[in-house]
Amino acid sequence: MVTKLKEQNGSLLQDDPVEKTKSLISALNYVSRDLLLPFHLYDSVSSIYHGSLSDASPPPPEKILTPYGGDLMSEFEDALSKQRQNYESASRLTELEEIRRISHIQHRLSQLEGLPSTRGQELQEKCLFELYDLKLRELQRKVRAEVSSEYWLRLNCARPDSQLYDWGMMRLPRPLYGVGDPFAMEANDHFRNKRDAERLLRLQEEEKNLIETTQRKFFAEVLNAVREFQLQIQVSQRRRKQRNDSVQAWHGRQRQRATRAEKLRIMALKSDDQEAYMKLAKESKDEKLTLFLEETNNILVSLGAVAQRQKDAKLSEGINILKGSDSDLSEVDSPEDVHPDQDIEIIESDNNDDSNDLLKGQRQYNLAIHSIQEKVTKQPSLFQGGELRSYQLEGLQWMVSLYNNDYNGILADEMGLGKTIQTIALIAYLLENKNVPGPHLIVAPKAVLPNWENEFATWAPSIVAFLYDGSKEKRNEIKARIAEEGKFNVLMTHYDFILKDKGFLRKIDWNYIIVDEGHRLKNHECALARTLVTVYRIKRRLLLTGTPIQNSLQELWSLLNFLLPQIFNSVQNFEEWFNSPFAERGNASLTDEEELLIINRLHMVIRPFLLRRKKKEVEKFLPGKTQVVLKCDMSAWQKLYYKQVTDVGRVGLHTGNGRSKSLQTLSMQLRKCCNHPYLFVGGDYDMWKKPEIVRASGKFELLDRLLPKLKRAGHRILLFSQMTRLIDLLEIYLTLNDYKYLRLDGTTKTDQRGILLKQFNEPDSPYFMFLLSTRAGGLGLNLQTADTVIIFDSDWNPQMDQQAEDRAHRIGQKKEVRVFVLVSIGSIEEVILERAKQKMGIDAKVIQAGLFNTTSMVKSQDRREMLEEIMSKGTSSLGTDVPSEREINRLAARTDDEFWMFEQMDEERRQKENYRTRLMEDKEVPEWAFTSQTQEDESKTSKCHFGSVTGKRKRKEAVYSDSLSELQWMEAMESEEEDGSK
Incomplete structure (x- = not known):
């Protein structure tokens, strides 16, 4: 049958070429896929190559089949081997093509990398782009493959996660028969290696996942533990914060209650509501305040007892206090618990009901002083110069009350409120209503005596008032006139003649002694105070002063001791009254309430004897006063002298021998440097140089810009200075610039x-400026026709400058008063100004830290420390932050129109001067000013002079008592009078 089948196939193949071609194509397909040929296809292909086998008689199958099959297989394999030499499979061809492509790419890469860099830029860029593209080829292939794979899976797989694993790889290969086993073994090895690799990869992935899971669990547990710990900390912190907030809130509420209570007590003190303050003090249960108030009460009780005892003693001596029966008098009964035998010392409080009344002492004290009251409703008819203002009438009533109760006092109204007029009204009232013609003695500074004479002539012309002043012959005439007539009401003189002519003046029984500028008696050891107390016969005393407290409580006690020596007999007790309650605190600062309480305590003591009103309280329609600090730079000459003084203590002078001059008082020399360098040169130097006198000083340069503006605006000026030599220089400047002026100083x-x-x-006065010295022209002068005050150099005592300012700002002033204080920037003057601001607090508060230790060594130590600070700073800050002309105009102008006028004048001046520098420069300073010390003996002298600054020479303690005897004083006064007459 097999033979028959072969014969049929062979006959078909030999007869039909189409079948042959199909067989060959089928065999080619198997071969190209590396698969074994089926037997029938193998026979068909073999028949095509070897021809038909039907002609031969085949041997028996069991004998022929095997050799025939072996020969055919060997022949086919030979044919295949021959065909494979000439033909390649598709996969091989693809592989070879890929190899050739890779080789070509590698060759191109080597070419591009080896290209020289000298080729054109455009060609070079193309080659670089191609090189980069080739290097990225493999990366692009992988990316595209992954993208294609993912895209295919997304399109073809309903569940990509479950179909990514190829289960076909797990199937065993089918048994293949035919061509041979090498192909199957190779396939098995390939599949097995792939499965092993996948399994290993899967195990590694599982192990990795297990490790990551374990780590995640561990870290999660750690994080959870951290979160729990942080949560516990937060809970603990929250509880602690709540507890602390509660504690702070409780303390805050307590502080608020205490602050509210303290504010209420301070308000009660400021409003002088003693009953409210005592009630609040008891509610606070503050032991220190309660003890302080009890001590104050005891002091006032003792003072009231002393005052009542003094009054009773005078009544027992037969002194008739009320010499007129027409007055409207009412007597207030003295309290029963004030016993005349009480001691001056502080009374210990008893444990009874009266000790709880902390106002008892104040009531007893006030009733003891002003027990007899008289109401003054109108001014005396002898007072004809005009109508007294309401507050002046109240002042008259207060002075009359002191007279009725036989006490002395201080009229301390602010300067410019008419203390002189009120005093004249008192004299007229006593003459008219009390039948007290006098005589009265008025002691005043020499500068204000003409003002007193004019005021008496204006307001009370019927009162006989003599001015005891002038030469010896003139005074003798007044003595003779007094001796002949014997009747006069008032005698006016100054401090010098109180001492010089006491032999004549003490013979008169004076009813009233009135001391103008009474702060001259602030030292109870001075000759004037001793003479008035021990030599003169005076019934009553009255002090007039605008500055009752200037530096210390000791000075205030001196005034009170002069007025009431039986009550204020010990300065030590007086200081202890105000120091003892808080002395244990040492240098620690007092609270506002404690300061106000001490101030109130002081007011309680001095209120019955002191009356003080301020302009802002009583004169609502008085124009305002504005103080402006004008800071200016220093010229190169001034800076040179300032540096020489701070460095070596000497300056170069125009002496002709190229030597310098040693200086002693450093603070004064530094102030002279700030004012003008001409203050150091001798009289042989030509000072009448109009440009140089201005450009050599920063203050003169500022005045040269300011005065023309003020003159064109219609203002009149009072200029105050501490130095008469500087006033001489100002006279030269005013003369060179054709300004009309007047001058008044201590020599006038x-x-x-x-x-x-x-x-x-x-x-219609033609005078534009009045030059005055601060000490001589700042007391008791009425110059309200001027509306501008210039303080050329500030005084160490700010009260002196305050008095000078009030020469213009007083009753009768109709314009706003502008006060200009000239200060050199970065110099000692800024320190003086700052200290002045601190001292002004004494008048406002009546007390501050410096008042608790009032010895002279404290003052000298403070001055020394300040001077050492200035010397160490040197000239480092001179000329910094100089204000511009526009800023100065804004400060100086009173209205906008004045400001724009000042701006226009500055522009005109700058164009006229061709915009040159206003101050002297280094190259313009005279060469002799640079002279420095060269000799050793001069250096030693300088060290001796400046030991007070360096600490090598001990400073002597200041002694305020007079060192001259009475005989020496009289001889000095006689010689001074002879020199003045010559």
Whole structure:
């Protein structure tokens, strides 16, 4: 049958070429797939190559089939091997094509990498782009394959995650028969290696997942533990914060209660509501405050007892206090618990009901002083110069009350409120209503005596008032006139003649002694105070002062001791009253309430004897006063002298021998440097140089810009200075610039002072400026026709500058007063100004830290420390932060129109001067000013002079008592009078 089948196939193949071609194509397909040929296809292909086998008689099958099959297989394999040499399979061709492509790419890469860099830029860029493309080919192939694979899976797999694993790889290969086993073994090895690799990869992935899971669990547990720990900490912190907030809130509420209570007590003190303050003090249960109030009460009780005892003693001596029966008098009964035998010392409080009344002492004290009251409703008819203002009438009533109760007092109204007029009204009232013609003695500074004389002539012309002043012959005439007539009401003189002519003046029984500028008695050891107390016969005393407290409580006690020596007899007790309650605190600062309480305590003591009103309280329609600090730079000459003084303590002078001059008082020399370098040069130096006198000083340069503006605006000026030599320089400057002026200083005679005041105050006075020295011209002068005050150099005592300012800002002033304080930037003057601000707090508060230790060593130590600070700073801050001209104009102008006028004047001046520098430069300073010390002996002298600054020479303690005997004083006064007459 097999033979028959072969014969049929062979006959078909030999007869039909199409069948032959199909057989060959089928065999080619198997071969190209590396698969074994089926037997029938193998026979068909073999018959095509070897021809038909029907002609031969085949041997028996069991004998022929095997050799025939072996020969055919070997022949077919030979044919295949021959065909394979000439033909390659598709996979081989693809592999070869890939190899050729890779080889071509590698060759191209080597070519591109080896290209030289000297080719054109465009060609070079193309080669680089091609090189980068070839290097990225493999990466692009992988990316595209992955993208294609994912895309195919997404399209063809309903569940890609479950179909990514090829389960067909796990099937065993089918048994293949035919061509041979090498193909099957190779396939099995390939499949097995792939399965092993997948299994290994799966195991590694599982192990990795297990490790990651374990790590995640561990870290999760750690994080949970951290969160729990942090949560516990937060809970603990929250509880602690709540507890602390509660504690702080409780303390805050307590502080608020205490603060509210303290504010209420301070308000009660400021409003002088003693009953409310005592009630609040008891509620606070503050032991210190309660003890302080009890001590104050005891002090006032003792003072009231002393005052009552003094009054009873005078009544027992037969002194008739009320010499007129027409007055409207009412007597207030003295309290029963004030016993005349009480001691001056502080009374210990008893444990009874009266000790709880902390106001008892104040009531007893006030009733003891002003027990007899008289109401003054109108001014005396002898007072004809005008109508007293309401507050002046109240002042008259207060002074009359002191007279009725036989006490002395201090009229301390602010400067410019008419203390002189109120005093004249008192004298007229006593003469008219009390039948007390006098005589009264008025002691005043020499500068204000003409003002007193003019005021008596104006307001009370019927009162006989003599001015005891002038030469010896003139005073003798007054003595003779007094001896002949014997009747006069008032005698006016100054401090010098109280001492010089006490032999004549003490013979008169004075009813009242009135001391103008009474703060001159602030030292109870001075000759004037001793003479008035021990030599003169005086019934009553009255002090007039605008500055009752200038530096210390000791000075205030001196005034009270002069007025009431039986009550204020010990300065030590007086200081202990105000120091003892808080002395244990040492240098620690007092609270506001404690300061106000001490102030209130002081007011309680001095209130019955002191009356003080301020302008802002009583004169609502008085124009305002504005103080402006104008800071200016220093010239190169001034800076050179300032540096020489701070460095070596000497300056170069125009002496002709190229030597310098040693200086002693450093603070004064530094102030002279700030004012003008001409203050150091001798009289042989030509000072009448108009450009140089201005450009050599920063202050003169500022005045040269300011004065023309003020003159064009219609203002009149009072200029105050501490130095008479500087006033001489100002006279030269004013003369060079054709300004009309007047001058008043300590050398001006008394009779000339009144003439100068009259000339300046005339309605059509041609004088633009009044030059005054601060000490001589700042007391008791009425110059309200001027509306501008210039403080050229500030005084160490701010009260002196305050008095100078009030020469213009007083009753009768109709314009706003502008006060200009000239200060050199970065110099000692800024320190003086700052200290002045601190001292002004004494007048406002009446107390501050410096008052608790009032010895002279404290003052000298403070001054020394300040000077050492200035010397160490040197000239480092000179000329910094100089204000511009626009800023100065804004400060100086009173209105916007004035400001724009000042701006226009500055522009005109700058164009006229061709915009040159206003101050002297280094190259313009004279060469002799650079002279420095060269000799050793001069250096030693300088060290001796400046030991107080360096600490090598101990400073002597200041002694305020007079060192001259009475005989030496009289001889000095006689020689001074002879020199003045010559």
